[in-house]
Amino acid sequence: MKTLNILSGGAAQGLVGSLASAFKADTGFDIAGEFGAVGAMADKLRAGVPTDVVIFTAVLVGRLADEGLVLQSSIADIGRVETALAVRAGDPPMSVKDAADLRKVLLAADAIYVPDTKASTAGIHVAKVLADLGIATEVADRLKVFANGATAMQHLATSDARRPLGCTQSTEIISTEGVVLSGVLPPECGLATMYAAALATHASATPQAQRLIALLTSPDASEFRSRAGFVADRT
Incomplete structure (x- = not known):
């Protein structure tokens, strides 16, 4: 072949x-x-x-x-490719207009699915955003970190958490069955x-x-x- x-x-x-x-x-x-x-x-x-x-x-x-x-x-x-938020299919979408909205959404989530925070483009950015928002320590035990965004989104799709969300590149969200793109990060926190x-x-x-x-x-x-x-x- x-x-x-x-x-x-x-x-x-x-x-x-x-x-x-x-x-x-x-x-x-x-x-x-x-x-x-x-x-x-x-x-x-x-x-x-x-x-x-x-x-x-x-x-x-x-x-x-x-x-x-x-x-x-x-x-x-x-x-x-823009970094974006994802929710499970069937969960209500999130409205995030600015950094304050994003902070509230992240604090409200009981599980946050992300790619490798040291080797992946989106994961490195997510870690920076959490630090910039001042909530890195507060949400650390809720982070579900996987080798890449696609794997993180696959686990989000089958999550049994009450209010999970995902954050990775929009392309990885779009291509994963069972999750839905819920908007890109606000301009002050975004990455394209x-x-x-x-x-x-x-x-x-x-x-x-x-x-x-x-x-x-x-x-x-x-x-x-x-x-x-x-x-x-x-x-």
């Missing part, structure tokens, strides 16, 4: 999945690889895991180019992260890798990006 190997942040899992059939029809290749916290995935690339394409935050992709692990000339922006794709320096399927990057970033895929939770760069 012909496969293209990717390492990707969890934010792009839904988008890649939605384009997999078109990619196979075009190239004859299936897409294989791993999705998870970007820090952990980058470490796998550094460790020599066979990789054709990476999809990480644009900042991290640039760093990997400086390290000689991806080709600078191949880097292409996909779109921005640009994601980019790039060709790994030691790719073994270069033409197919280039085709996947072109597919992920093409105007024809704009609807797929939007459905997956990516927003176009406004700059």
